[in-house]
Amino acid sequence: MSYASSGEFKRDASYIPDRITKDARTPEHGPTDGRMWPVEPGRYRLVAAKACPWATRTLIVRQLLGLEDVISLGLCGPTHDERSWTFDLDPGGVDPVLGIERLQQAYLARFPEYPKGITVPAVVEEASGEVVTNDFPWITHDFFFEWREFHRDDAPDLWPADLRDEMEPVMQRIYTEVNNGVYRCGFAGSQEAYDAAYDRLWTALDWLEERLSTRRYLMGDLLTEADVRLWTTLARFDAVYHGHFKCNRQKLTEMPHLWRYARELYAIPAFGDNTDFDQIKTHYYVVHRDINPTQVVPKGPDLSVWTS
Known part of the structure; x- marks a missing residue:
């Protein structure tokens, strides 16, 4: 680091x-x-x-x-x-x-x-x-x-030509503010740095919550690379980032549009098949000894909400 x-x-x-x-x-x-x-x-x-x-x-x-x-x-x-x-x-x-x-x-x-x-x-x-x-x-x-x-015959068009100009700034903001934003919170070396990182993260998550209030996926009705990039942070949010990285204003399950969107992605085999919550929790809580020196892995949260 x-x-x-x-x-x-x-x-x-x-x-x-x-x-x-x-x-x-x-x-x-x-x-x-x-x-x-x-x-x-x-x-x-x-x-x-x-x-x-x-x-x-x-x-x-x-x-x-x-x-x-x-x-x-x-x-x-x-x-x-x-x-x-x-x-x-x-x-x-x-x-x-x-x-x-x-x-x-x-x-x-x-x-x-x-x-x-x-x-x-x-x-x-x-x-x-x-x-x-x-x-x-x-x-x-x-x-x-x-x-x-x-590619298989029915592979999705993850980079639609008419959406690429719009996708690029969306993906860049997701990377800097969300994908990397949770790490800025979790590994902040001072209170001031943490407070600033926290505010940046939640500004971006509120933007995404609003964006998804009017569309199925980030770019509309089509699944794109932008959704893949956001998904990996959302999948880890309640299990790891909310507590371990102190991103605790709300849980993903408490943000209705992001939660609806995340559950829909999880139901797609490529997303669900490659999401292992046990491995995710074990990685963060065991490897990050500076944050979690006991290496105790929490039993929660209840993961049945993803499929109920």
């Missing part, structure tokens, strides 16, 4: 800038300072964790687009130590395709002196065992734009 002098939490948002694109072309949008890898079915493995909100985005989009047989999946367990995410869910604690115990091994296979944290999601080349990219916003972007010929 990094803090400004004011005690405000600062996220390190620099990632491996490589992209996987059709014919290894240089794309029109996004980072182009890294290596371009070609789209090739069976070549890559997505390594993710259902505990992590950033990784869950990639799990949802991969399933929505029908890429399960094109890009394989390795899942890490819900907790990690200072070194790396690990494959606790696999027999013997070893990923059955990559043959590694720690995701760190894929990073070091390519960058022996890799200086940053080992993050999920990460795309790994199966044959070499080397990490390709961990740049999560562009992983899902490229799943849609670069892997199109492998």
Whole structure:
């Protein structure tokens, strides 16, 4: 974690800038300072964790687009130590395709002196065992734009051409104010930083509550990438962020339009299948020892409300 002098939490948002694109072309949008890898079915493995909100985005989009047989999946367990995410869910604690115990091994296979944290999601080349990219916003972007010929026939249009100009500022506000906003609250290093983060978060959530009072999804009647990005924070809100991160003005269940919207998303298999509340709670309450030194995981909240 990094803090400004004011005690405000600062996220390190620099990632491996490589992209996987059709014919290894240089794309029109996004980072182009890294290596371009070609789209090739069976070549890559997505390594993710259902505990992590950033990784869950990639799990949802991969399933929505029908890429399960094109890009394989390795899942890490819900907790990690200072070194790396690990494959606790696999027999013997070893990923059955990559043959590694720690995701760190894929990073070091390519960058022996890799200086940053080992993050999920990460795309790994199966044959070499080397990490390709961990740049999560562009992983899902490229799943849609670069892997199109492998999408299932009824895959949703997650980036409708006529809505993209409107989507971009909506997604940017969701990222800065909501996705990252809960972390600014939870990891604030001073009362002043926490108070400012809290006010920013709830200003954004009130904006979303109002926006969803007149539309089914964030962009209207169509499910888009914007909904995927908001969902991962909403799914964790009552279980983790409300108490653990002190985002406690209201629960999600007390905001009628956001709650209706969240329950509708949860009923879509790609969202519900990739949301594991037990793993989510275990991750936050066990890994964040500076916030929860006892590592006690709460039994609540009652999760039956998602399906009742």
